[in-house]
Each structure stands twice: as C-alpha cells, then as structure tokens.
Amino acid sequence: xxxxxxxxxxxxxxxxxxxxxxxxxxxxxxxxxxxxxxxxxxxxxxxxxxxxxxxxxxxxxxxxxxxxxxxxxxxxxxxxxxxxxxxxxxxxxxxxxxxxxxxxxxxxxxxxxxxxxxxxxxxxxxxxxxxxxxxxxxxxxxxxxxxxxxxxxxxxxxxxxxxxxxxxxxxxxxxxxxxxxxxxxxxxxxxxxxxxxxxxxxxxxxxxxxxxxxxxxxxxxxxxxxxxxxxxxxxxxxxxxxxxxxxxxxxxxxxxxxxxxxxxxxxxxxxxxxxxxxxxxxxxxxxxxxxxxxxxxxxxxxxxxxxxxxxxxxxxxxxxxxxxxxxxxxxxxxxxxxxxxxxxxxxxxxxxxxxxxxxxxxxxxxxxxx
Ligand SMILES: *Cc1c(COP(=O)(O)O)cnc(C)c1O
Numbered sequence: 086x087x088x089x090x091x092x093x094x095x096x097x098x099x100x101x102x103x104x105x106x107x108x109x110x111x112x113x114x115x116x117x118x119x120x121x122x123x124x125x126x127x128x129x130x131x132x133x134x135x136x137x138x139x140x141x142x143x144x145x146x147x148x149x150x151x152x153x154x155x156x157x158x159x160x161x162x163x164x165x166x167x168x169x170x171x172x173x174x175x176x177x178x179x180x181x182x183x184x185x186x187x188x189x190x191x192x193x194x195x196x197x198x199x200x201x202x203x204x205x206x207x208x209x210x211x212x213x214x215x216x217x218x219x220x221x222x223x224x225x226x227x228x229x230x231x232x233x234x235x236x237x238x239x240x241x242x243x244x245x246x247x248x249x250x251x252x253x254x255x256x257x258x259x260x261x262x263x264x265x266x267x268x269x270x271x272x273x274x275x276x277x278x279x280x281x282x283x284x285x286x287x288x289x290x291x292x293x294x295x296x297x298x299x300x301x302x303x304x305x306x307x308x309x310x311x312x313x314x315x316x317x318x319x320x321x322x323x324x325x326x327x328x329x330x331x332x333x334x335x336x337x338x339x340x341x342x343x344x345x346x347x348x349x350x351x352x353x354x355x356x357x358x359x360x361x362x363x364x365x366x367x368x369x370x371x372x373x374x375x376x377x378x379x380x381x382x383x384x385x386x387x388x389x390x391x392x393x394x395x396x397x398x399x400x401x402x403x404x405x406x407x408x409x410x411x412x413x414x415x416x417x418x419x420x421x422x423x424x425x426x427x428x429x430x431x432x433x434x435x436x437x438x439x440x441x442x443x444x445x446x447x448x449x450x451x452x453x454x455x
Contacts, residue, residue, distance in 0.1 A: 145273020
C-alpha cells in the first residue's frame with residue numbers, strides 16, 4: 086500500500102489461514118450448518134474468556150435478545166441501557182416489546198454511570214444492560230454493578246460486543262474477561278469487531294441451566310439434538326460451519342491482535358500528545374484492548390472533512406440514542422450528547438501501519454495548527 090492510498094477507518098482482515106480452514110471444511114463435509122467446527126469455535130471462546138459455556142448465534146444483536154428471553158424478559162418490562170452505545174443494544178430488547186430506559190455514561194470511560202442506573206430503576210425494571218464501551222470498565226469497577234444487581238435482584242446482562250480481549254480487575258485473585266460479571270455476556274463478530282466472522286455473535290455464561298435454555302432458544306425449542314419434540318418455544322438463530330472456520334482462524338490471531346491494537350493506541354497517544362484539538366479517551370492498557378481509536382475533536386465535522394480530503398477515513402461516534410428518530414425520547418444526557426457532537430473515531434483497523442498512524446497524526450496536527 087503506498088503512502089497516498091486511502092486509509093479506511095475500519096476494514097476486517099481475512100487471509101490465508103481463513104482460506105485454509107474453509108477449504109479443509111469443504112473437502113470434508115457439505116452440510117454448512119453448525120456442527121463440529123462451531124463446537125470447536127465455542128470451546129475456543131469459552132477457553133479464552135474463562136467462561137463455563139459459550140453459545141454462538143447469528144449476530145451480536147439477537148444474542149442480546151436471546152439473553153433477555155432466557156432471563157424471562159418480555160413485553161412491558163423495562164431494561165436499563167446506556168444512552169451512548171450502538172443502537173443494537175436497546176433494539177435487541179425493543180424487539181421483544183420490552184422498553185429500553187436510557188441512562189447517561191461516564192465522561193471518561195463512556196460506560197453507564199452506576200448511580201444514574203440505580204436512579205432509573207422502577208418496579209418494572211427486569212435487567213440492566215451494561216455496555217463495556219470500547220473494552221472499558223466503569224470507573225467504580227464492575228463490582229459496583231454487581232453489587233447493584235445483588236442488592237436489587239435485577240440481573241446484569243453484559244453487552245461486551247466491543248470487548249473481546251479486555252479484562253476486569255475487580256480485586257479478585259484473578260482478573261476476569263469482560264462479559265463474565267453478568268449473568269450472561271454477549272459478543273459480536275460483525276465486520277468491524279476485533280475478530281469477525283462476517284456476521285456472528287456469542288453468549289457466555291457460567292450457569293448450566295441458562296446455557297441449556299439459550300441452546301434451546303436458538304434451535305426451535307428442540308428438547309434434544311435433531312429431534313422434533315418441543316416443550317418450549319424457540320426460534321432459529323443458528324451459526325454456520327463456514328463462519329466457524331473463519332472464527333477459528335481469527336481466534337488464533339486474537340492474541341497478536343490484542344498486542345497490536347494496544348500498540349496502535351500508544352502510537353496515536355504519542356503522536357497526538359501535543360495536539361490540543363483532539364483528545365483521546367484514556368485506556369488502561371494493562372486490562373483493556375482499544376477496539377476503536379476514540380476521542381473528542383474540536384470542530385469535529387471540519388476535521389473529518391479535512392482528513393477525508395487527504396485520504397483518511399473517520400467515523401462520527403454514536404449519537405445519543407434517546408435523540409435518534411427511532412426513539413425520540415425526552416431526557417437530559419449531557420455526556421452522550423457531547424460525544425454525539427464531538428466524538429470521532431480515527432482509523433482503527435488491525436492492518437494499520439505505524440507510518441499510516443504517523444501520517445494521520447501529522448494531518449490532525451496540521452489541521453489544528455492552521
Ligand atoms: C457491534 C455491536 C452490537 C451489534 O452486533 P451485531 O453483530 O452487528 O449485531 C451490539 N452492541 C454493541 C455495543 C456493538 O458494538
């Protein structure tokens with residue numbers, strides 16, 4: 086790639102390893118639907134995260150819907166969600182007829198504020214959906230949400246879609262992978278995520294009964310493998326072996342990607358240290374893997390246009406969800422509103438070179454120096 090080629094904000098990376106996995110499957114079998122490769126992929130995610138069970142589904146939105154169904158959430162129930170997140174988080178429960186209730190996030194972590202979450206609880210609240218934004222833990226630690234959940238009996242669901250490769254240090258002897266503090270944790274393997282299967286999602290839990298429920302829910306409510314006996318309602322949210330082949334190859338690359346993502350963030354932090362117009366959100370790299378390079382920019386839209394004209398892609402961060410036309414709710418969430426106004430993701434793909442990062446930082450510095 087030459088120095089003047091367009092640098093996209095994000096692009097998935099697949100290569101020889103994925104190709105070899107797919108070809109070996111095609112030489113061996115032709116059912117395509119989930120089977121041994123999928124089991125191996127689930128086992129790999131369970132091993133990596135330290136969870137007892139992993140159940141994969143076709144994306145990281147229905148994974149949340151299934152988590153909510155498995156926890157007994159239905160029409161009329163309220164689910165507390167952050168106002169700053171990908172819209173899939175609230176939509177996943179909206180699909181069930183449940184009502185997302187939006188709460189502002191912390192200005193430094195972009196994770197839901199636990200005190201505000203507590204204030205939003207009503208007798209109808211049936212779950213708290215915690216999003217570890219870009220791999221981050223809440224300021225008061227995940228322990229604050231666990232304590233809230235214990236005190237109120239309201240289950241915690243972790244939308245850890247952006248957090249594969251990030252850990253919590255919650256004062257235990259061993260750090261825990263993000264997604265393990267909730268009753269159920271959810272991941273996404275959509276194209277921009279740290280590993281991708283094109284589309285895909287995974288649920289992790291340590292609860293045997295919940296894992297069994299999730300497996301039934303994704304397979305028509307079948308009472309046993311391959312039979313047509315149904316003692317409960319279920320749908321079809323199954324995976325495919327082709328996705329699992331890609332996922333197995335991607336999981337082998339995950340440890341290196343974690344190292345590289347951290348190095349990318351560090352290089353940006355150094356390159357932008359003297360640039361006051363763009364401020365990166367901080368990361369504790371000993372625990373957290375920055376999935377996207379996130380920050381707030383003065384004159385954000387002008388900066389994005391300046392970079393685009395110089396062959397550098399960016400992406401504006403999520404607008405506050407309560408203001409999106411899809412919801413259009415009253416509410417005062419100043420942090421989410423500030424991110425919606427000033428937040429800008431910089432190029433964040435795993436294949437980004439140091440020279441490209443230096444060029445991006447140079448262009449940002451030049452924009453603010455002008
Ligand atoms: C990507 C993402 C999702 C949705 O995952 P899909 O696999 O695209 O359905 C949900 N929540 C968050 C926080 C995400 O970043």
